Amino acid sequence: MTVADLLRASPLPPLEARILLMHVLGWRRTELITRDLLPLSEDAVARFGALSARRLAGEPIAQLTGKREFFGLEFDVTPDVLIPRPETELLVELALEVIADTPNARVLDLGTGTGAIAVSIAHARPDARVWAVDRSDAALHIARGNGARLLTENAVTFMQSDWTANIDSSLRFDVIVSNPPYIASDDPHLEQGDLRFEPRGALTDDADGLSAIRTIIETAPSLFANRGALWLEHGYDQAEAVRGLLNARGFTDVRSMRDLAGIERCSGGVFAA
Missing domain, CATH: 1.10.260 (434 Repressor (Amino-terminal Domain))
Incomplete structure (x- = not known):
């Protein structure tokens, strides 16, 4: 044949x-x-x-090949991590826009998974200091491997933390980004397609889809420099709710950005300490 x-x-x-x-x-x-x-x-x-x-x-192609391209880089993927999606590249672009004029900028990626967001930012901005956290040991193992393969040594600092809980309180960041679990626990999509094979904890908060986002919005301001930006990926129908949470916490310049499909995919704002 x-x-x-x-x-x-x-x-x-x-x-x-x-x-x-x-x-x-x-x-x-x-x-x-x-x-x-x-x-x-x-x-x-x-x-x-x-x-x-x-x-x-039904197994995802990325898990069968163990690879997925993201932001021009090839990342190792296993069933322990969320498969990087093209729409998440918007989060990288927004972070790079925030730090465009900031030499040696400090960036924090919450819930890093494969490390795709953090590694892509560090690859595009070698002068930046990037931290990436995840609560999963298995995910951090994959993320560290991707970082070691795609970047120079120590370009990203990987650490275990449940969102911001274990982050050194003396650290200050210019931008914080996150693609947290935002699918509601009763969403039927969790039992369909590729999602059936991905780690549930990376997909859903087992609540209304906004609990992780609330935690990040509440705690992020304590980690900003004098003026910092927060950008979050969220569900197709959550932009208004996320903007409301950001405004209520005291963020300014709150807005949502659309992905290539025209969906409001990321929302963020600026917090002045």
Whole structure:
């Protein structure tokens, strides 16, 4: 069976089939095109078949390949961490905008997961000092590995903390960002698609979807320098509620930003100490 034969016979969507076959063969996309008539070994066909069956059963592509591209970088992914999504790149862009004119800016990423947000910021701004926290040991193991592979040594400081609880009170940040669990516990999407295979604690607060956001908004101001910014990712229908929480806490310049799909995906504001 050739590459072309295998892809043609695959029950998967063409893009997913190509991604899995590239993973099995260790090839780039151009090689699938230029070597499409190459006969495949039985082992390669069997491994592709096994991965295809798992994908058809619902397992996310990122977990099958162990990789996901985010902000131009390739991150290791396991079932212990949330899979980085394209819409979360907006959070990185907003943080970089905040610190654009601040040399040696200090950045805090709360609930780092794979480390995608923190590592992407540190990669774009090597002069910045970036901290990334998560309460999960397993997530921090993945995040540290991604940081070590993609950045120079000690570019990001990883530490365990339940949101801001264990952060040194003497530290002060120019911007704090977070993609917290914001899906309500009764949301049916938790039992659908890729979400079934991701860590529940990274998806839902097991409440109304706003409890983690409330905690962050309440505690973040104590960690700002004289003037700091907070940006949060949230659900498609939560922007108004998050703006209300920010305003009530005393943030100014409160606004929401839309992702490429036109959805109000991130909300934030400035807090003057």
